[in-house]
Amino acid sequence: MQSFEKLRAALLCASLAAFTAGAAAAPGDPPAGAPAAQKKEEADAGAAPDESGKKKRPERDANTCLTCHRTLTDKKLRVVAEEYEHSVHRDERIGCVACHKGNPVDPTVQAHDKTAGFVVRPTHQQISAICGGCHEDPTFVRRFNARLAVDQRKLYDLSRHGKIAGAGDENSPTCTNCHGSHAILPVDSPNALVNRRQVKDLCAKCHADKEYMKPYGLPSTQTEKWDKSVHGKAFADGHDKAPTCTGCHSPHAGTLPGTATVAALCDRCHQDERDLFLKSPHSRAFRRLGLADCVPCHGDHDVARSSWLAGMTPDSACSKCHSKDEKPRKVAEEVATILRGVEAEENSVSIDVAEARKAGLLVPDASYALDRLRTARVRLFATVHTLDVRQLTEDANQAKSVAAEAREVLTRARRDRQLERRGYFAAIGVASLLFLLLVLKSVQLARRRRRSEP
Ligand code: HEC
Ligand code: HEC
Ligand code: HEC
Ligand code: HEC
Ligand code: HEC
Ligand code: HEC
Ligand code: HEC
Ligand code: HEC
Ligand code: HEC
Numbered sequence: 001m002q003s004f005e006k007l008r009a010a011l012l013c014a015s016l017a018a019f020t021a022g023a024a025a026a027p028g029d030p031p032a033g034a035p036a037a038q039k040k041e042e043a044d045a046g047a048a049p050d051e052s053g054k055k056k057r058p059e060r061d062a063n064t065c066l067t068c069h070r071t072l073t074d075k076k077l078r079v080v081a082e083e084y085e086h087s088v089h090r091d092e093r094i095g096c097v098a099c100h101k102g103n104p105v106d107p108t109v110q111a112h113d114k115t116a117g118f119v120v121r122p123t124h125q126q127i128s129a130i131c132g133g134c135h136e137d138p139t140f141v142r143r144f145n146a147r148l149a150v151d152q153r154k155l156y157d158l159s160r161h162g163k164i165a166g167a168g169d170e171n172s173p174t175c176t177n178c179h180g181s182h183a184i185l186p187v188d189s190p191n192a193l194v195n196r197r198q199v200k201d202l203c204a205k206c207h208a209d210k211e212y213m214k215p216y217g218l219p220s221t222q223t224e225k226w227d228k229s230v231h232g233k234a235f236a237d238g239h240d241k242a243p244t245c246t247g248c249h250s251p252h253a254g255t256l257p258g259t260a261t262v263a264a265l266c267d268r269c270h271q272d273e274r275d276l277f278l279k280s281p282h283s284r285a286f287r288r289l290g291l292a293d294c295v296p297c298h299g300d301h302d303v304a305r306s307s308w309l310a311g312m313t314p315d316s317a318c319s320k321c322h323s324k325d326e327k328p329r330k331v332a333e334e335v336a337t338i339l340r341g342v343e344a345e346e347n348s349v350s351i352d353v354a355e356a357r358k359a360g361l362l363v364p365d366a367s368y369a370l371d372r373l374r375t376a377r378v379r380l381f382a383t384v385h386t387l388d389v390r391q392l393t394e395d396a397n398q399a400k401s402v403a404a405e406a407r408e409v410l411t412r413a414r415r416d417r418q419l420e421r422r423g424y425f426a427a428i429g430v431a432s433l434l435f436l437l438l439v440l441k442s443v444q445l446a447r448r449r450r451r452s453e454p
Contacts, residue, residue: 062105065096083183091144099130099181124170128153128162131175155252171212178202178251194251196244200226203245225301241269248300266294276385296320306343306381311336334389338396339380345403346370346377352410361413369406376402 069081084090089098097104101117112118122130132153134140141148156162156175165172178194185192193202200223206212208223226232226245234242248265267274277283277293286293297309297317309317311332318332353370356363376399383395 063092063095064107064111065100065102065104068107068109068111069096080182083180087182087184088186089184094134098134124165124174125168127174127176128156128165152252155250159253171206171215173206194246196246199246199251200244222301229301229303230305231303243269270294272382273385276382279386279388281387308336310339310384331387331389335384335387335392338389338392339384342377342380342396342399345400346373349373349403349406352407356410356413359417361410361417363410363413366406366409366413369402369409373399373402373406 066081066084069077070085072078072081084096095104096102099122100119103111103113103116103118105111106113136150136153138150141150152175157166161172161174165174180193187194189195190197192198204223207218208220210220213220222245227236231242231244231247235244274293283293286296298304308315312319312323312329316332316336318328322328322332349366349370353363353366356366376395380392380395380399383392386392
């Protein structure tokens with residue numbers, strides 16, 4: 001109990017000093033030195049209560065801000081308190097004063113104590129220091145959540161978002177633009193703005209707005225493109241590994257993935273392609289030219305399912321760089337022929353299998369061969385990254401022999417079915433003949449009986 005009073009007193013002192021210092025410097029200046037001072041005091045005062053605090057929690061620290069605001073009739077003033085009580089910060093050790101300062105033991109409106117540094121609205125520029133004041137401090141954060149990272153502010157300050165917000169651009173997001181102020185929820189809560197399922201809408205609020213992005217000369221097409229990409233579609237289908245915006249951009253680093261990081265980024269989910277790519281002549285050449293490993297061929301937000309990237313057609317990837325190079329042109333055409341050949345085999349076998357099924361043929365062996373053909377095709381589409389034509393030809397020949405196997409199974413099944421049918425028709429023929437004879441016989445008998453009647 002006593003040590004908690006000490007902690008709070010320390011916090012108050014530090015914030016008071018910090019905010020009066022901030023106010024003295026110039027209105028709107030970030031509270032210079034505030035987080036550092038606050039952090040140090042906290043760490044000093046905070047080390048002790050940890051162990052005892054866990055078991056014997058004090059009664060709720062006085063937070064007259066909350067108790068009064070909860071009862072106010074003005075909705076705007078009440079809602080913040082209600083939101084706060086459901087937020088991740090609702091713990092009594094994180095009070096309203098963490099952000100607003102003031103005097104949280106005064107039960108009257110005097111609690112809005114300017115001499116205690118009370119602020120109605122922390123400025124855009126101040127916010128990262130306020131949030132960081134706690135979130136950078138492992139000793140403090142770990143008391144609540146041992147696994148929570150403490151690097152957000154450092155990464156943010158280095159990011160493009162952080163740099164221009166720090167320089168006074170209020171259109172660039174700070175912590176509260178992305179997390180909210182009073183209703184901050186844990187990242188994995190489905191209602192959190194930053195939850196994986198929602199974060200695209202958050203980024204799109206600014207990045208899909210053409211007017212908003214105009215002054216920065218950035219395109220506003222990322223969301224639109226991503227929606228149509230193989231990743232966006234997989235995400236919409238509920239694939240839990242498909243990358244949304246934060247699958248490729250760290251939300252706090254928020255910088256453009258550079259040459260080196262893009263590779264590492266696709267690599268997280270497409271290890272095989274990357275390993276094979278490293279064996280290709282492009283690996284060194286791209287690095288030398290400062291090109292990202294995968295992006296020149298696949299794009300970034302608009303990555304598509306297999307899309308004839310190989311070859312020398314006008315919209316192939318190879319033709320973008322090699323329209324005049326003798327050897328690469330030849331390789332591109334060879335590779336395209338190999339890939340298309342196997343893809344055509346797969347399509348035709350899969351149509352044959354489907355037709356056989358529709359006709360009621362049982363062909364488990366052919367279905368199995370089709371599965372193996374698919375696997376071989378996928379492997380081929382990975383091997384393509386080596387640009388090793390010999391290896392590709394070998395893989396393709398293997399795929400083709402699987403296709404041949406499938407066809408053979410189907411042909412056999414059809415032949416068996418035909419034989420079966422012939423037998424069936426023969427049997428029907430015999431049966432009909434017998435029936436006819438029977439009818440004739442009975443007609444004959446009937447006639448005889450009629451004739452013999454008197
Ligand atoms: C006795 C009730 C009461 C207490 C205690 C109280 N407030 Fe208020 N607060 C009000 C009322 C009423 C208003 C609106 C009128 C005004 O600004 O004085 C208000 C206004 C505010 C505003 C400004 C809202 C705006 O849009 O102008 C902030 C921010 C605020 N309070 C935060 C706090 C904090 C932080 C504390 C604790 C340190 C606190 N309040 C303690 C009643 C209270
Ligand atoms: C994590 C920081 C943080 C905490 C904690 C916090 N606030 Fe705020 N508060 C803000 C910021 C930032 C704003 C500025 C407006 C905004 O972004 O919503 C604000 C705005 C307000 C306003 C003005 C709302 C408006 O719409 O004009 C009130 C009232 C308020 N806070 C009261 C409180 C009370 C009461 C508590 C404690 C229950 C509290 N705040 C806790 C950061 C915080
Ligand atoms: C551009 C939006 C954005 C900004 C600005 C931002 N965050 Fe985040 N933050 C996110 C997203 C998105 C996540 C979820 C990350 C994930 O999915 O793993 C997150 C996660 C977090 C987490 C949970 C732990 C973690 O690192 O994943 C904390 C704590 C956090 N942010 C604090 C902050 C603080 C403090 C600031 C300001 C210095 C800040 N954030 C600025 C978007 C943002
Ligand atoms: C007084 C210290 C303090 C301040 C100031 C503070 N936080 Fe926190 N925050 C915490 C603590 C402690 C936790 C962990 C709570 C828990 O898990 O019980 C937390 C949790 C979070 C989480 C949830 C992380 C997760 O996914 O579990 C987010 C997001 C977050 N804070 C963002 C912010 C933002 C944004 C600000 C500034 C507007 C801020 N915090 C200001 C102490 C603080
Ligand atoms: C409040 C508006 C806003 C939100 C929300 C926002 N951004 Fe930004 N973003 C900007 C602005 C403004 C820039 C600055 C453009 C510049 O000057 O390069 C920017 C720049 C970027 C850049 C380019 C960085 C560079 O190095 O050029 C990336 C990448 C980015 N944002 C990703 C994201 C992601 C991912 C999210 C969602 C987690 C997000 N942003 C949320 C406004 C926003
Ligand atoms: C598959 C990975 C990936 C995903 C998912 C992704 N990005 Fe990107 N993003 C990139 C790469 C790579 C770049 C760098 C562009 C380049 O070098 O060609 C980039 C660049 C950007 C830029 C800088 C401007 C530009 O277009 O070059 C912004 C802004 C951006 N992304 C926002 C977003 C948003 C918003 C989302 C979510 C809708 C998103 N990104 C999803 C990989 C991705
Ligand atoms: C967070 C994981 C993740 C990241 C990061 C990622 N991807 Fe993907 N990628 C996927 C998933 C999941 C699929 C969909 C697989 C499916 O539907 O079968 C996919 C599909 C693809 C496909 C189509 C595959 C096919 O079978 O048709 C290509 C090409 C691709 N990604 C390239 C990239 C590139 C290039 C990058 C980096 C800019 C990247 N991916 C980053 C997870 C990721
Ligand atoms: C030189 C161009 C090129 C580069 C660079 C490249 N790829 Fe590919 N990638 C292809 C071609 C060609 C295919 C075969 C399918 C097609 O034509 O679309 C392919 C196929 C793929 C597929 C499977 C698509 C499918 O339909 O099965 C994935 C996944 C993939 N690449 C990921 C990557 C990753 C990750 C990187 C970076 C390490 C990368 N690629 C670099 C040209 C390239
Ligand atoms: C972004 C541009 C770019 C794209 C796209 C690209 N390449 Fe290349 N390629 C290069 C560069 C640069 C080199 C290295 C040239 C050198 O070392 O002189 C190279 C080298 C090669 C080589 C080795 C040439 C030699 O002399 O040994 C082959 C083969 C090749 N590329 C084939 C392809 C094929 C096939 C595609 C399409 C799937 C493709 N490239 C797509 C830029 C590209």
